[in-house]
Amino acid sequence: MIEAKNLTKYYGRTKAIENVSFKIEKGEIVGLLGPNAAGKTTIMRILTCFLPPTSGTAKVNGYDILEDPLNVQKNIGYLPERNPLYEELTVEEFLNFVAESKGIKRKKEKREKISRVIEECGLEGFEKKIIGKLSKGYKQRVGIAQALINDPPCLILDEPTIGLDPKQIIETRKLIKNLAGKRTIILSTHILPEVSMTCERVIIINEGHIVAIDTVENLTAKLKGMTEINLEVEGNPGKVKEVIESIDGVKEVEIIPPVKDGINKYIVRSLKEKDVRKDISEKLVNSGFGLYEISLREMSLEDIFLKLVREE
Amino acid sequence: MRFIPLFKKELKTYFISPIAYVVLIIFGLITGYIFYALCATFHLISLRVSTYPYYGYKVNPTEMIATPFFYNMAITSLFMLPILTMRLFSEEKRTDTIELLFTYPLRDIDIMLGKFFACLLIYLFMIGISIIHFSILELWTDLEKKLLLNGYLGLVLQGAAFISIGIFISSLTENQIISATVTFGLLLLFWLLNWLSDIVGEKYREIFSYISFFGHYDNFSEGILDTRDIVYYLSFIIFFQFLTLRILSSKRYRG
Numbered sequence: 007m008i009e010a011k012n013l014t015k016y017y018g019r020t021k022a023i024e025n026v027s028f029k030i031e032k033g034e035i036v037g038l039l040g041p042n043a044a045g046k047t048t049i050m051r052i053l054t055c056f057l058p059p060t061s062g063t064a065k066v067n068g069y070d071i072l073e074d075p076l077n078v079q080k081n082i083g084y085l086p087e088r089n090p091l092y093e094e095l096t097v098e099e100f101l102n103f104v105a106e107s108k109g110i111k112r113k114k115e116k117r118e119k120i121s122r123v124i125e126e127c128g129l130e131g132f133e134k135k136i137i138g139k140l141s142k143g144y145k146q147r148v149g150i151a152q153a154l155i156n157d158p159p160c161l162i163l164d165e166p167t168i169g170l171d172p173k174q175i176i177e178t179r180k181l182i183k184n185l186a187g188k189r190t191i192i193l194s195t196h197i198l199p200e201v202s203m204t205c206e207r208v209i210i211i212n213e214g215h216i217v218a219i220d221t222v223e224n225l226t227a228k229l230k231g232m233t234e235i236n237l238e239v240e241g242n243p244g245k246v247k248e249v250i251e252s253i254d255g256v257k258e259v260e261i262i263p264p265v266k267d268g269i270n271k272y273i274v275r276s277l278k279e280k281d282v283r284k285d286i287s288e289k290l291v292n293s294g295f296g297l298y299e300i301s302l303r304e305m306s307l308e309d310i311f312l313k314l315v316r317e318e
Numbered sequence: 319m320r321f322i323p324l325f326k327k328e329l330k331t332y333f334i335s336p337i338a339y340v341v342l343i344i345f346g347l348i349t350g351y352i353f354y355a356l357c358a359t360f361h362l363i364s365l366r367v368s369t370y371p372y373y374g375y376k377v378n379p380t381e382m383i384a385t386p387f388f389y390n391m392a393i394t395s396l397f398m399l400p401i402l403t404m405r406l407f408s409e410e411k412r413t414d415t416i417e418l419l420f421t422y423p424l425r426d427i428d429i430m431l432g433k434f435f436a437c438l439l440i441y442l443f444m445i446g447i448s449i450i451h452f453s454i455l456e457l458w459t460d461l462e463k464k465l466l467l468n469g470y471l472g473l474v475l476q477g478a479a480f481i482s483i484g485i486f487i488s489s490l491t492e493n494q495i496i497s498a499t500v501t502f503g504l505l506l507l508f509w510l511l512n513w514l515s516d517i518v519g520e521k522y523r524e525i526f527s528y529i530s531f532f533g534h535y536d537n538f539s540e541g542i543l544d545t546r547d548i549v550y551y552l553s554f555i556i557f558f559q560f561l562t563l564r565i566l567s568s569k570r571y572r573g
Binding site: 092 | 320322323327330331334413414416419421422423424
């Protein structure tokens with residue numbers, strides 16, 4: 007449905023994204039995840055033909071973004087990051103304008119589509135309200151409504167929950183989930199729980215590169231190939247580190263700051279297949295260090311994300 | 319005809335904002351005042367001239383009211399049109415709604431024409447007010463209709479040229495005040511450019527007096543229909559619309 011091939015974009019001399027390729031199948035919800043300024047918005051703007059790529063290309067529903075932008079735009083509903091709207095118009099006037107701009111001509115069809123998105127986005131009773139006077143959450147619904155109006159097969163939502171209060175965030179997520187199924191959706195976010203809650207697949211992006219593309223479960227599992235162990239040990243930090251690192255199977259030892267004399271906290275990363283807890287405790291006690299705590303650590307998606315981004 | 323939706327939206331915004339009402343009222347008041355003053359002067363002069371029948375042939379309402387009135391309407395619209403064009407693209411850029419517009423299946427030319435025709439229609443309303451004035455005058459006098467038609471044709475062409483410059487300037491800046499000021503400055507400059515034609519000498523005289531609005535509009539208000547003037551205005555309009563399209567597509571390219 008959406009296929010990006012080696013997309014690269016420079017703003018002057020600054021690189022925004024480089025060699026970004028991915029493929030999204032029909033009906034998928036995919037999260038574009040990355041810290042701020044990672045290049046998420048740039049990718050979305052390229053897919054919506056707002057910006058041309060410096061090199062590479064993409065296809066949406068079989069249409070090339072460079073050769074056939076008008077057809078690409080007919081197949082896309084786009085919610086830009088800051089959700090710009092014509093605030094002087096009423097909800098109905100605005101949706102009417104969007105419907106006509108997207109090529110819906112016949113009056114009856116137009117009326118049907120408008121009343122459908124109004125229902126779908128929970129805007130009943132707000133048709134005659136001026137957009138500028140609506141709350142942020144309702145403006146967001148209007149933004150999603152304008153993206154949906156011509157019933158496009160692809161939806162591109164740039165940070166759909168940014169700046170909303172917790173209740174509105176939950177409502178917006180629910181709305182997005184309801185839209186899934188018939189449509190292909192890409193949404194960008196820098197909030198991890200959002201991805202695990204709404205998306206089936208994640209594209210993790212950092213500094214303009216794709217770091218990982220996988221399902222949420224697979225990503226968690228892959229990184230779970232590593233086990234993390236929390237340790238609290240009394241003794242000279244340098245020597246403790248040396249002792250633990252000498253154990254077979256240990257990959258990495260990290261001292262959690264602040265480093266001080268006496269008791270310190272450590273994170274030990276080891277291979278999954280081998281449980282090194284027994285070796286660690288034995289070796290530490292035999293070397294005369296005081297072992298206060300040893301425990302396994304569960305990895306959250308947050309950790310995985312940070313880890314992937316850091317590794318890159 | 320894909321510019322129609324944006325055309326309707328722009329018109330709506332003009333009346334909601336309510337720039338259209340303000341501009342229409344002020345323009346109506348000023349041109350009404352000018353019309354009254356011209357009629358009153360004409361009345362005074364014709365009373366005086368009636369004692370010298372020899373000069374009578376020069377005093378006719380078409381030449382003494384219609385011609386200067388068209389001229390003054392053009393000057394007044396030079397002040398008013400920058401106010402109509404200033405927000406057309408500047409506002410979209412400031413509020414980022416340009417991103418919506420550019421991601422809808424519309425071509426740049428649809429976007430530009432939608433805005434151009436919406437502004438032009440408001441302008442037609444503005445100059446249309448004067449039809450009332452002439453109709454009233456027509457009750458007591460016999461105006462030369464063809465001259466009036468010619469005058470209106472000139473006004474429309476001139477207004478379209480003003481609007482094209484205004485839209486072009488608006489596409490360059492996010493700031494409406496800058497947009498209006500620069501547009502106004504340019505319009506005035508183009509109007510007064512013919513002053514230079516007496517100074518620059520034989521070689522360039524032709525160029526300066528051709529580029530300036532001044533001579534071309536004069537012809538229309540005096541009842542002269544010259545294809546050169548029509549070509550001048552049309553090329554002016556097309557030139558600035560072309561520049562606007564270049565700016566729009568380069569905006570897409572630079573982000």
